[in-house]
Amino acid sequence: MTESPTTPDPLHPDVWTGRVFDGTWRGTAATSPVVEPATGKVLGRIGLASPDDTAIATERAADAQRGWAALPYHERGRILRRAADALHRHGERIQEWIIRESGSVRAKAALEVAVSARECEEAAALASAPQGELLPTDQDRTSMTRRVPVGVVGVIAPFNFPLILAMRSVAPALALGNAVVLKPDPRTAVCAGAAIALVFEEAGLPEGVLHVLPGGPDTGRALVADPRVPVVSFTGSTAAGRAVGELAARHLKRAHLELGGNSAFVVLDDADLDAAVGLGAWGSFLHSGQICMSSGRHLVHSSLVEEYTERLAAKADALPVGDPVSDQVALGPIIDARQLEHVHGLVTETVAAGARLAAGGTYEGLFYRPTVLGGVTPRMPACAQEVFGPVAPVIAFDTLDEAADLAADSEYGLSLGIATADVAKGLALAERVPTGMAHINDQTVNDDAVAPFGGLGASGFGRVGGVAANLEAFTETRWVTFRGRAAAYPF
Incomplete structure (x- = not known):
C-alpha cells in the first residue's frame, strides 16, 4: 500500500x-x-x-x-x-x-x-x-x-x-x-x-x-x-x-x-449451450457469488441439464482462486469466516440431502472453490436459501409451465435471466415470474446508472x-x- x-x-x-x-x-x-x-x-x-x-x-x-x-x-x-x-x-x-x-x-x-x-x-x-x-x-x-x-x-x-x-x-x-x-x-x-x-x-x-x-x-x-x-x-x-x-x-x-435475492437463471431447450454455460458461470461466480443478484438457481431444460452441469463444472474447476492482490485470479476470498461457514454449511447440507457435488465444495482459508451442484430439487438448502457464495445449484424442468413455477417459487423477487433462441418466448416467460428486473439472453447480475434498480417481496x-x-x-x-x-x- x-x-x-x-x-x-x-x-x-x-x-x-x-x-x-x-x-x-x-x-x-x-x-x-x-x-x-x-x-x-x-x-x-x-x-x-x-x-x-x-x-x-x-x-x-x-x-x-x-x-x-x-x-x-x-x-x-x-x-x-x-x-x-x-x-x-x-x-x-x-x-x-x-x-x-x-x-x-x-x-x-x-x-x-x-x-x-x-x-x-x-x-x-x-x-x-x-x-x-x-x-x-x-x-x-x-x-x-x-x-x-x-x-x-x-x-x-x-x-x-x-x-x-x-x-x-x-x-x-x-x-x-x-x-x-x-x-x-x-x-x-x-x-x-x-x-x-x-x-x-x-x-x-x-x-x-x-x-x-x-x-x-x-x-x-x-x-x-x-x-x-x-x-x-x-x-x-x-x-x-x-x-x-x-x-x-x-x-x-x-x-x-x-x-437479498435468490435469482433464477433459466436455460430453455433452444438455448445456445456454450453461451448459457458462460452466462451461468458469470452469474454465480462473479465476486465469489457475494452479490444480491447472483444466479442462485440454474433452471435447465431436462434435455440439456446433464451436459450443462458437466460443462459448468468443468468451467468451475478451471477458474483460479486466490489472493487478488498478488495473483491473477477469477475469484478472491469470501469476506469473512462467518460467511464462509454459511456457504459451506448450505453446500454440505444439500449434498447430504441427495445432490451431486459436480465441482468445488472445498476451501482453503477464506478461498472457496466455485461449486456446482447437480440433481438439486427445489427444497434442498442451497436452492431454497440465498447462499451468497460461489455456488450454482442446477435444477431440471420439462415444460415452460414448470420453469415459470420454479422460477417464481421463492420469497425473493430481484432478478431473472433467461437463455433462449426465441426472444418472444423469453419475454413471455419473464412476464410470469415476479421480479424487479429481467434479462433475456443474459444472466442475472446487471446494473446501469440510468435504469431503476430494485426488487419485490423479500x-x-x-x-x-x-x-x-x-x-x-x-x-x-x-x-x-x-x-x-x-x-x-x-x-
Whole structure:
C-alpha cells in the first residue's frame, strides 16, 4: 500500500485512522480494524461512529442542507461532475482498496470505479431534470407540483460492491439538493467511505453536506430513527432490511430497501449451450457469488441439464482462486469466516440431502472453490436459501409451465435471466415470474446508472437509478398554487 514519495496518498491510513468525516476528518472514541480478507492483515483502524456521533452529524447535515439546496442547479451539477473526475483521477488507488478490503479481483474493482463515476455523471444531469408539472384546475389560479429535496438522506451501504452501492444513492441524493449521512460497512469503510469523502471534498462539496460514519448496528438504528432523516436508502441482507423497514415505519419515514435475492437463471431447450454455460458461470461466480443478484438457481431444460452441469463444472474447476492482490485470479476470498461457514454449511447440507457435488465444495482459508451442484430439487438448502457464495445449484424442468413455477417459487423477487433462441418466448416467460428486473439472453447480475434498480417481496421495495426513480426516492412532491389577486370566501 505504498505510493511514490513525490505523490501524496489521499487514502493513506494517516488520513482516516481513528476518524470519521463530516466535511473534515475528526477523531472518535472507538475504532474498527480494516482487515484484508485474503491475508488476515490489519491495514489500519477506521474511526467507528457512535449513536451520539450520528446525532451530531444529522444536525450539522440539516443545517448545511439548506444552503446546498439553494445553490443553482448547475453548481450542484458541476460538483457532481468534478466528483466523477476525482474518481477517475484516484481510480487506481481506490481500486487497490476495493481489492484489499472486499477481496475483489482487479477487473471487478475497476468496474466499481467506472460505474461509480457514471453514477456521478448521471446525477449531475439529474440536477437539471424537470422537477414539476402544471395541473388542470377549475379555479382562477395556476396549479402545479414541485419536487423539493427531502432534507437529509441516510444511506447504509454493504460490503460486496461497496463503492457502487453507496454511490448509487449518495450521488443522486446530493444532486437533488439533499445532505447525506453515509454509513458504510466497517469492513469496507475505506473504499466506500473514505474514498467517497475524498472525491466530494476535492470536488468542492460544501462542508457538512456529506458525512461518512462507519459503524455497527447501533449506529444504523440511530440513523434510521433520527427525526432529521426523513428518507433512508438501505442495501443489505433481508433480515437487516426487515429491521430497518420496521424501525422506519415506526418513525413514519420512507425506507428504500434493496435486499437479498435468490435469482433464477433459466436455460430453455433452444438455448445456445456454450453461451448459457458462460452466462451461468458469470452469474454465480462473479465476486465469489457475494452479490444480491447472483444466479442462485440454474433452471435447465431436462434435455440439456446433464451436459450443462458437466460443462459448468468443468468451467468451475478451471477458474483460479486466490489472493487478488498478488495473483491473477477469477475469484478472491469470501469476506469473512462467518460467511464462509454459511456457504459451506448450505453446500454440505444439500449434498447430504441427495445432490451431486459436480465441482468445488472445498476451501482453503477464506478461498472457496466455485461449486456446482447437480440433481438439486427445489427444497434442498442451497436452492431454497440465498447462499451468497460461489455456488450454482442446477435444477431440471420439462415444460415452460414448470420453469415459470420454479422460477417464481421463492420469497425473493430481484432478478431473472433467461437463455433462449426465441426472444418472444423469453419475454413471455419473464412476464410470469415476479421480479424487479429481467434479462433475456443474459444472466442475472446487471446494473446501469440510468435504469431503476430494485426488487419485490423479500428482495425489498423502492427503486434507485434513472431520473424517475431517483426523483421519487430523494424528493417530496409539493402542490403549489398562485393567483393574480387574493381569493374571496363567504366569511
